[in-house]
Amino acid sequence: MEDVGSASTSRTTNHHQKNKNSLFSRMKRGCLYFAVSVEESFRYVKAFFVGQSKVITARNEKEASAAELEATKMQVEAADAAEATKNKVNTTT
Numbered sequence: 001m002e003d004v005g006s007a008s009t010s011r012t013t014n015h016h017q018k019n020k021n022s023l024f025s026r027m028k029r030g031c032l033y034f035a036v037s038v039e040e041s042f043r044y045v046k047a048f049f050v051g052q053s054k055v056i057t058a059r060n061e062k063e064a065s066a067a068e069l070e071a072t073k074m075q076v077e078a079a080d081a082a083e084a085t086k087n088k089v090n091t092t093t
Helices: 002-057 061-092
Strands: none
Touching: 002 061
């Protein structure tokens, strides 16, 4: 009779351990996603301000359009880098 009780106890312990690991894994992934999103936001804001400062200091229309294009390129690169990092996190966890 004691063997049956200890077997069910070990199954319960294993089940709780798996749930704890699963919860920790989800929390870790969520925190990593949040960190990546914050980093993406900072890179996006940086691209915006760099682009605006270059547009303001542009001497002609050609320089202004080049500055806007560069700012847009920086924003796209920020989004691409964040997506790649999220995909990497998703495959490793």
